[in-house]
Amino acid sequence: MMNKDDRANYNFQKIIFLVAVLLFLMKFAAWYITSSVAILTDALESITNMLAGAFTLFSLYLSAKPKDHNHPHGHGKIEFVSASVEGTLILVAGVIIIYEGISRLIDNNGELTSLGSGLILIALTAVINYIVGFYAIRRGRKYNVLPLVAGGQHLHSDTYSTVGIILGLILVWATGWQWLDSAIALLFGGIIIYSGIKIMRESIAGIMDEADEDLIEEFTEVINENRSPYWVDLHKVRFIKYGNHVHLDAHLTLPWYLNMREAHTELDKMKNVLKQKFGEKHEMYIHTDDCKPFSCEICPLKECAHRQKKFVGRVEWNAKLISEDQRHSIKDLAEQQIQQPDVPISH
Numbered sequence: 001m002m003n004k005d006d007r008a009n010y011n012f013q014k015i016i017f018l019v020a021v022l023l024f025l026m027k028f029a030a031w032y033i034t035s036s037v038a039i040l041t042d043a044l045e046s047i048t049n050m051l052a053g054a055f056t057l058f059s060l061y062l063s064a065k066p067k068d069h070n071h072p073h074g075h076g077k078i079e080f081v082s083a084s085v086e087g088t089l090i091l092v093a094g095v096i097i098i099y100e101g102i103s104r105l106i107d108n109n110g111e112l113t114s115l116g117s118g119l120i121l122i123a124l125t126a127v128i129n130y131i132v133g134f135y136a137i138r139r140g141r142k143y144n145v146l147p148l149v150a151g152g153q154h155l156h157s158d159t160y161s162t163v164g165i166i167l168g169l170i171l172v173w174a175t176g177w178q179w180l181d182s183a184i185a186l187l188f189g190g191i192i193i194y195s196g197i198k199i200m201r202e203s204i205a206g207i208m209d210e211a212d213e214d215l216i217e218e219f220t221e222v223i224n225e226n227r228s229p230y231w232v233d234l235h236k237v238r239f240i241k242y243g244n245h246v247h248l249d250a251h252l253t254l255p256w257y258l259n260m261r262e263a264h265t266e267l268d269k270m271k272n273v274l275k276q277k278f279g280e281k282h283e284m285y286i287h288t289d290d291c292k293p294f295s296c297e298i299c300p301l302k303e304c305a306h307r308q309k310k311f312v313g314r315v316e317w318n319a320k321l322i323s324e325d326q327r328h329s330i331k332d333l334a335e336q337q338i339q340q341p342d343v344p345i346s347h
Contacts, residue, residue, distance in 0.1 A: 034118035052086035090196030097189035256290035
């Protein structure tokens with residue numbers, strides 16, 4: 001069963017799909033009455049919008065399903081597959097558009113007709129596209145739903161392409177230079193191919209669990225704001241996204257003398273930090289390391305009966321530092337400009 005937010009996202013995607021069907025019909029009608037290969041560019045891209053919208057509907061339904069025995073981390077990865085399919089369809093549409101544009105230039109045939117009516121139709125589709133895309137991006141970012149963000153960005157890209165085509169066709173209308181129609185198609189066909197490759201690149205990165213630098217930066221910011229004095233060191237931080245779920249792997253160094261209950265109290269603090277930043281849709285696997293004698297120099301606990309070395313300075317965490325595989329020590333202080341606290345943090 002879908003929760004409230006997932007159901008709302010699913011219903012919103014239904015609206016996007018229905019709008020895509022409507023816009024395709026409008027653009028196809030505009031192409032039919034004008035015979036413009038540039039408008040055909042827009043119509044073909046709308047076909048990809050429809051197919052991608054249908055697949056996104058399925059991916060949102062599947063990603064909302066709870067974890068099961070065969071999918072211990074849920075079904076969210078399907079959203080990356082959805083984005084890759086959309087990118088592939090956009091790429092294919094771009095190739096077809098360029099082929100049609102070149103063919104029209106070589107053959108030098110095809111008289112444009114009823115440009116005024118066609119321009120009005122596609123101008124209306126641009127306005128609708130932009131509005132729907134705006135709300136899709138806003139909702140996708142709010143709920144961390146990649147397909148909605150990708151779909152909204154695609155709709156905005158489609159809008160900008162349509163505006164460019166409109167401006168170009170107005171020039172054709174004013175000058176009578178029919179060859180401009182094909183030139184416009186070639187230009188925007190190239191832009192569409194670039195857009196498709198970019199979406200495919202991002203989706204493959206998600207499937208391959210590529211490090212999300214922006215996500216680690218966000219985590220570093222919030223973890224520094226809520227840093228416990230018992231968190232001696234943090235390293236080997238890894239984020240994996242399963243749709244709108246976030247999974248964290250990390251190694252946290254704690255004082256060696258903490259018992260299990262005290263250690264879990266510190267882990268609960270970090271869990272609450274994650275919840276504060278990412279909401280309920282998160283999970284974490286934290287491996288706890290015991291502090292070593294070299295850790296004393298970067299450990300700010302003043303009242304520590306087991307301290308073996310004098311506190312020198314706290315290593316300030318950043319995205320690069322916490323992503324490293326090894327523990328940190330006094331050597332890392334040399335690479336940072338550390339503002340020494342007047343009074344060391346104490347328990």
